[in-house]
Amino acid sequence: MSDQDMIVALHPDPAKQGTRVTKATYDSYRAALLQVIPAAADGVPFTALRELVLPHLPAGLSETTSPGWWTTTVKLDLEARGLIERVPGSKPQMVRRTAT
Template identity: 60%
Template sequence: MRIAKATYDAMRAALLAVTPADGEGVAFADLRRLVRPLLVGGAFPKTASVSWYVVVVKQDLEARGLIEQVPGRRPQHVRRKAQRR
């Protein structure tokens, strides 16, 4: 699936902004509500499904090793993954 770069970048920035780097993370179910106020301006289409983009970009960020699911947390929680130096 291809996403416009500006749309991807806006959602990526919003997700990383609301995802804590430590602790119990943030509930996946809360991500849509948390990112919506950050998606202002023309980069994110007003008619776009925020929920769909949250899922797709979250999965991409997991694949790139930038965020991770918190082990043992149900319902699903995510946090930023510690970067190795």
């Protein structure tokens, strides 16, 4: 796999390094997450994201990847890029799209 096929998924904690991932898989999980994470004030539970993204992934991708790992990694990247945010004070952790 060439370097052009890889990207760095960022982490919202600046003390932590990003993770090199395949761009095609990242793009699929990114699109799925942005479809299922609402902009509504109460958001969606982080624990529900894995199951929510599955129907939005290309056929067979969830069988050849680890949906839990990818959902978490791409969610953290979307947080770092300011596209989603954690709902302050929510337990369990809730996430929502940002106003941008």
